Amino acid sequence: MTMETFIRYMNFAILVLFFLCYSYQVVYVFIRLLKKDVVRGERPFHRYAVIISARNESAVIGGLLQSINSQKYPKELLDVYVVADNCTDNTAEIAAENGATVFERFNRVQVGKGYALNYIFHKIDEDKGIRYxxxxxVFDADNVLDENYVYEMNKVFDDGYPVITSYRNSKNYDSNWISAGYALWFLRESRYLNGARMQCGSSCAISGTGFMVDSQIIEKNQGWKHHLLTEDIEFSVDNIIQGNVIGYCEKAVLYDEQPVRFKESWNQRLRWAKGFYQVVGKYGKGLVEGCVKHRSFQCFDMLMNIAPAMLLTIATLLINGGAMMMGLINGEESLFLLAGGEIINCVASIYLSLFFFGIVTTITEWKQIHCSSTKKILYLFTFPIFIFTYLPIAIAALFKKVTWTPIQHTIVRNVQEIRQ
Structure with a gap:
C-alpha cells in the first residue's frame, strides 16, 4: 500500500467514524424544530434550598441574590445558602445583607466548587437534615435569574425528574467574539442538545450552573462526592450510568457572565478539557458498558460529548500534517498536495458544521440573544473560530498539569438591563 492510498483510507475511516458518532446531533436539530414542547400546568409547590459557592464574588453576588429574592414563588419555601469559599473580600457580608445564610470556609488543600458544595450540604444536614x-x-455567583425560574423548575421537578438543568443564556453576549462564542455554544446546548434529549425521553446533562438535585440523591451520596475538575460533567455521567434521567426546563432561564479575555478563556477551557479527560478515565468503562450491555443511548450520547470529537480532529490534522512533511522532504508533490487538500477539507467541513449549528441557533433564539443584529450576524462567523481554539487547548490538556483557578466576574446587570 502506498502512502497516498493509506492517507485516503485513513481520512475516509475518520470521516465515517465522525458520521457514526455525531450524525444524531443533526437529527436532534430537526426534532426540536418539528416537535412541540410539553405544556405543563400548575403544580404543588415544593420546598427548595438555593446553594451558591462563591470565592471573592463581592462584585456580582448581590445581583444574583436580588434576582432570587424577586422570584415569583412562595418565599417561605425557598431558603438561600452561600458558602464564602476562601474569600479575602466582603462576599460573606454582602450575601448576609441580602438575606442568605452564610458559611465561611477556609481550606487551601481541598480547593474547588465540589468541595465547597460538599461543605455546605453537610452544614445543612447538621442543622436541619438534608431531607428538610x-x-x-445550585448557582454560580455571577448568575442572575428570570423571575419565574423557580416556579418553572418546580413544574418539571414535580414530574419526577431527580436532576434538572435549565436554559443558559448570557449577561454579556455582546462583549466580543469570545463571550459570544461561549454564549452561542450554551444556547445551542440548551435548545438543541438538552431540549432534544428531553423531547426524546433521553437524559440531559447539567452544564456548570443552573441545576436542581433531589435531596434523596444528596442523601444517598452523603453530600457532594464529585471532585474532578469538571464536577458538573462528572455528576451527569455518574447519574446517567446509574440510570437516573436528567430533565430540562427550557422556561427556567438564567444568565451568566462569559470571559472576554483570551487568557482567562484559555485557562478555563484548559480546566474543562483536562476535566473531560479525567471523566473519561474514571467513567469511560461504565459508559461503554452501558452502551454495549444495556444498549443505553444516553450512555452513548454522553460518551460522544466527553470523548472523541477533538481527538479525532487532532488525529486528522496530525496524520495529514505528517504526510505533508513527508511529501515535502521526499519531493513527492502528489502526496504533499493530497494531504494538504485533506487538511483543507477537514477544516472546511468542521467550520461549515459549526456554522450550521450556529446559524440555526441564532435564528431560532434571535429574541433571546441580547445584542445588536449586526453583532448577532458577525459572531456567527467567529463562532466556529472560537470552537477551533479548543484544538491547542485539548492538546495542552493531555500533557499539562491543571488545577482549579477562579475566574474574575465584574459585570453587574439585572434581567431588565440584559434584555434591553
Whole structure:
C-alpha cells in the first residue's frame, strides 16, 4: 500500500467514524424544530434550598441574590445558602445583607466548587437534615435569574425528574467574539442538545450552573462526592450510568457572565478539557458498558460529548500534517498536495458544521440573544473560530498539569438591563 492510498483510507475511516458518532446531533436539530414542547400546568409547590459557592464574588453576588429574592414563588419555601469559599473580600457580608445564610470556609488543600458544595450540604444536614428540603438548586455567583425560574423548575421537578438543568443564556453576549462564542455554544446546548434529549425521553446533562438535585440523591451520596475538575460533567455521567434521567426546563432561564479575555478563556477551557479527560478515565468503562450491555443511548450520547470529537480532529490534522512533511522532504508533490487538500477539507467541513449549528441557533433564539443584529450576524462567523481554539487547548490538556483557578466576574446587570 502506498502512502497516498493509506492517507485516503485513513481520512475516509475518520470521516465515517465522525458520521457514526455525531450524525444524531443533526437529527436532534430537526426534532426540536418539528416537535412541540410539553405544556405543563400548575403544580404543588415544593420546598427548595438555593446553594451558591462563591470565592471573592463581592462584585456580582448581590445581583444574583436580588434576582432570587424577586422570584415569583412562595418565599417561605425557598431558603438561600452561600458558602464564602476562601474569600479575602466582603462576599460573606454582602450575601448576609441580602438575606442568605452564610458559611465561611477556609481550606487551601481541598480547593474547588465540589468541595465547597460538599461543605455546605453537610452544614445543612447538621442543622436541619438534608431531607428538610425536597431539592437543591445550585448557582454560580455571577448568575442572575428570570423571575419565574423557580416556579418553572418546580413544574418539571414535580414530574419526577431527580436532576434538572435549565436554559443558559448570557449577561454579556455582546462583549466580543469570545463571550459570544461561549454564549452561542450554551444556547445551542440548551435548545438543541438538552431540549432534544428531553423531547426524546433521553437524559440531559447539567452544564456548570443552573441545576436542581433531589435531596434523596444528596442523601444517598452523603453530600457532594464529585471532585474532578469538571464536577458538573462528572455528576451527569455518574447519574446517567446509574440510570437516573436528567430533565430540562427550557422556561427556567438564567444568565451568566462569559470571559472576554483570551487568557482567562484559555485557562478555563484548559480546566474543562483536562476535566473531560479525567471523566473519561474514571467513567469511560461504565459508559461503554452501558452502551454495549444495556444498549443505553444516553450512555452513548454522553460518551460522544466527553470523548472523541477533538481527538479525532487532532488525529486528522496530525496524520495529514505528517504526510505533508513527508511529501515535502521526499519531493513527492502528489502526496504533499493530497494531504494538504485533506487538511483543507477537514477544516472546511468542521467550520461549515459549526456554522450550521450556529446559524440555526441564532435564528431560532434571535429574541433571546441580547445584542445588536449586526453583532448577532458577525459572531456567527467567529463562532466556529472560537470552537477551533479548543484544538491547542485539548492538546495542552493531555500533557499539562491543571488545577482549579477562579475566574474574575465584574459585570453587574439585572434581567431588565440584559434584555434591553
Amino acid at each position: 428540603y425536597d431539592a437543591y438548586m
